[in-house]
Amino acid sequence: MRELCKVLHVDDDDDIRMIARMALEVVGSLDVHQCASGPQAIADAAAFAPDLFLLDYMMPEMSGEDTLRALRKIPGLEHVPAIFMTARVQPDIAKALLDDGALAVIPKPFDPMELGTQLHAAWQSQQVVRLRA
Amino acid sequence: MQRIGHNRTFSVAIILIAAATTIAAFSAILFGGPAASQIKVLLANNSTELFVFYFLLISTLGLALRRRTDILRLQTSLMEHQAVEFDLQDRALQAHAIVSVTDRDGILLMVNENFESAFGKTRDQLLGMSEADLHWDGRDDQTFLDMQRQLQSGQTWTGESRVRGADGSMLCMQGTVVPFHDKSGRLIKNVAIRTDVTNARKAKDARFLKTLFDQLHDEVYIYDVDTLAIRYMNLRAMDRCNMSPETITSKRISDCDPAFEEGAFRAYVAPLFTKETESVTVEVDQAKGPVEVKTRIYTADDGQELFVSVLRDITERKRIERARLETVSVVSHELRTPLTSIKGALRLLKSGVLGPISDEMRPILEIADRNSERLLLVVNDILDLEKIRAGKMDFTPKPTDLVAFLSDAVSMNKGYGDEHNVRFALETSLQSATADINYDRMMQVMSNLMSNAAKFSPTGGTVRIGLEQRKNRFRVTVSDDGPGIPESARQAVFESFAQLDNVDTSKRKGTGLGLTISKTIVDAHRGKLDFHSTVGKGTTFFVDLPISVASQQDDTGSTAIAAE
Numbered sequence: 001m002r003e004l005c006k007v008l009h010v011d012d013d014d015d016i017r018m019i020a021r022m023a024l025e026v027v028g029s030l031d032v033h034q035c036a037s038g039p040q041a042i043a044d045a046a047a048f049a050p051d052l053f054l055l056d057y058m059m060p061e062m063s064g065e066d067t068l069r070a071l072r073k074i075p076g077l078e079h080v081p082a083i084f085m086t087a088r089v090q091p092d093i094a095k096a097l098l099d100d101g102a103l104a105v106i107p108k109p110f111d112p113m114e115l116g117t118q119l120h121a122a123w124q125s126q127q128v129v130r131l132r133a
Numbered sequence: 134m135q136r137i138g139h140n141r142t143f144s145v146a147i148i149l150i151a152a153a154t155t156i157a158a159f160s161a162i163l164f165g166g167p168a169a170s171q172i173k174v175l176l177a178n179n180s181t182e183l184f185v186f187y188f189l190l191i192s193t194l195g196l197a198l199r200r201r202t203d204i205l206r207l208q209t210s211l212m213e214h215q216a217v218e219f220d221l222q223d224r225a226l227q228a229h230a231i232v233s234v235t236d237r238d239g240i241l242l243m244v245n246e247n248f249e250s251a252f253g254k255t256r257d258q259l260l261g262m263s264e265a266d267l268h269w270d271g272r273d274d275q276t277f278l279d280m281q282r283q284l285q286s287g288q289t290w291t292g293e294s295r296v297r298g299a300d301g302s303m304l305c306m307q308g309t310v311v312p313f314h315d316k317s318g319r320l321i322k323n324v325a326i327r328t329d330v331t332n333a334r335k336a337k338d339a340r341f342l343k344t345l346f347d348q349l350h351d352e353v354y355i356y357d358v359d360t361l362a363i364r365y366m367n368l369r370a371m372d373r374c375n376m377s378p379e380t381i382t383s384k385r386i387s388d389c390d391p392a393f394e395e396g397a398f399r400a401y402v403a404p405l406f407t408k409e410t411e412s413v414t415v416e417v418d419q420a421k422g423p424v425e426v427k428t429r430i431y432t433a434d435d436g437q438e439l440f441v442s443v444l445r446d447i448t449e450r451k452r453i454e455r456a457r458l459e460t461v462s463v464v465s466h467e468l469r470t471p472l473t474s475i476k477g478a479l480r481l482l483k484s485g486v487l488g489p490i491s492d493e494m495r496p497i498l499e500i501a502d503r504n505s506e507r508l509l510l511v512v513n514d515i516l517d518l519e520k521i522r523a524g525k526m527d528f529t530p531k532p533t534d535l536v537a538f539l540s541d542a543v544s545m546n547k548g549y550g551d552e553h554n555v556r557f558a559l560e561t562s563l564q565s566a567t568a569d570i571n572y573d574r575m576m577q578v579m580s581n582l583m584s585n586a587a588k589f590s591p592t593g594g595t596v597r598i599g600l601e602q603r604k605n606r607f608r609v610t611v612s613d614d615g616p617g618i619p620e621s622a623r624q625a626v627f628e629s630f631a632q633l634d635n636v637d638t639s640k641r642k643g644t645g646l647g648l649t650i651s652k653t654i655v656d657a658h659r660g661k662l663d664f665h666s667t668v669g670k671g672t673t674f675f676v677d678l679p680i681s682v683a684s685q686q687d688d689t690g691s692t693a694i695a696a697e
């Protein structure tokens with residue numbers, strides 16, 4: 001079973017990107033590439049070749065969902081799993097995202113000490129599903 | 134009548150002429166005079182003429198007498214006829230009207246049959262009774278007092294009065310009362326003729342209401358509780374259903390809505406019959422837009438039970454609710470985003486992964502962390518409350534065993550109890566108690582009540598969770614041995630952002646929205662949230678929840694399971 005290593009994180013908020021970087025790199029020991037917008041993520045994604053997308057749900061210009069759709073069109077990234085983060089905790093939104101294939105929906109504020117663990121757990125459950133299939 | 138008068142004058146005239154002629158003739162013979170000799174000559178010389186004279190005189194007198202007898206007979210016959218006519222008139226009056234005779238003080242001396250049946254009393258009961266006691270407001274009835282005053286002054290009274298009918302209901306009487314006075318002008322008695330105009334008055338009121346109802350923006354449906362046959366629909370309602378006043382009476386309420394399901398409807402209106410609630414309200418998405426239907430039972434005067442449903446177009450309200458929810462959601466996002474950074478930064482610092490924290494720094498970091506947590510709780514609570522108010526909170530109930538539910542509540546809140554060094558203890562003699570609740574929402578209520586109780590409990594104390602059955606309800610209680618809530622603070626307890634002054638500030642503060650949210654949730658379960666408190670001894674908050682309808686029907690089954 002492959003370990004989760006590379007995470008592409010997209011969030012328009014500079015401070016949250018900073019907290020998330022520490023949470024994932026320092027606490028979670030992950031290789032993180034961060035982008036401030038959907039278009040930037042689309043530009044960088046192929047070169048970074050992430051194992052997982054961590055996307056903010058609500059972003060100006062291009063939403064998290066739209067970003068994911070565009071990222072999945074990039075050759076080689078069609079099956080990269082995604083986790084959303086959202087400050088709008090509406091059950092119907094979370095349900096729609098999960099139904100659309102998101103691995104998890106993490107509400108903001110998130111706990112930086114737990115974020116890495118949450119990502120690893122989601123990644124592993126997805127790997128299990130994949131192995132069984 | 135004029136003819137009789139004329140005949141009488143005629144016969145009297147003939148008698149007078151005959152009498153005058155005879156008297157003149159005899160006086161002339163007896164007392165002499167110029168005419169006497171002529172008469173004497175006439176009598177002596179002409180006995181045939183004298184005979185004719187007397188014959189004519191006697192015939193005339195006879196005719197007059199005969200005429201007089203005829204007239205008397207005619208008069209008698211006419212009087213008899215009048216008596217029959219009067220009797221007929223009286224019978225018509227007695228049959229049509231409510232007739233009574235009272236003395237000067239309003240004491241009943243005579244009543245007719247209509248009077249007896251209108252007031253539901255026998256003649257024996259009525260005679261001797263004061264008419265005032267039959268009036269709606271009794272002896273203080275203003276109409277009765279005004280009427281008496283007018284009659285005493287010798288004037289006839291005409292007007293409407295409200296009286297107490299046979300079944301105690303209000304009757305409206307239109308009447309005329311005529312006073313009778315003796316020669317000295319003293320009032321002796323009053324004759325009253327009344328007609329029951331209650332129905333006419335009601336019809337008038339109904340016409341007024343119909344006009345009024347047709348002006349309404351809301352739709353009104355009135356239909357039979359048993360057959361669901363429509364009795365009335367206002368103009369708006371008929372517009373929606375494409376019906377006319379002529380066609381509605383042959384329709385049932387199900388004809389107004391293609392999606393109408395009688396079984397679901399009967400279940401939905403069931404609480405109206407158990408008197409649990411006065412009205413039931415449901416929101417329905419119809420083809421023309423969302424509507425709210427409020428239904429209640431109305432008992433008509435004839436005892437017939439009717440459903441009255443008022444349907445309101447809530448398109449605009451829903452639009453505002455959506456906009457409001459959207460605003461709340463956006464505001465919540467705008468608050469949560471900076472909070473994510475603040476909390477995240479503090480958490481990383483506190484954890485020490487970024488470097489060691491000095492002892493001087495730690496309490497300052499704790500303050501920042503605690504307050505950012507509190508801010509987050511307020512944001513969450515506001516969002517919850519707005520969700521409930523916008524009808525977006527899921528309250529779907531399921532039959533749930535409250536004993537198991539409370540046991541879960543105790544274990545789920547144990548951590549909070551430990552934090553305050555307070556123990557939660559479930560104390561109940563019930564084995565099982567099924568109520569229809571939404572588990573998550575009611576757990577939110579329990580967590581709120583239990584955390585409040587823990588917060589106010591003395592260190593090392595116990596918060597008791599109780600459950601008992603009260604008729605058709607279960608009562609869940611959460612009792613603490615805290616300082617108690619003074620009666621003067623009762624109103625404020627359920628208000629938003631209410632915080633009692635005497636809280637030990639070293640313990641964690643709440644958001645001030647918890648009880649408001651809890652009450653809203655309990656209300657949505659058709660339950661009741663309230664409290665008893667004794668200052669210095671403690672407080673017991675209680676939640677009354679209706680027993681599950683399903684469990685009431687299946688009572689024997691659940692007992693058997695509990696016995697096993």
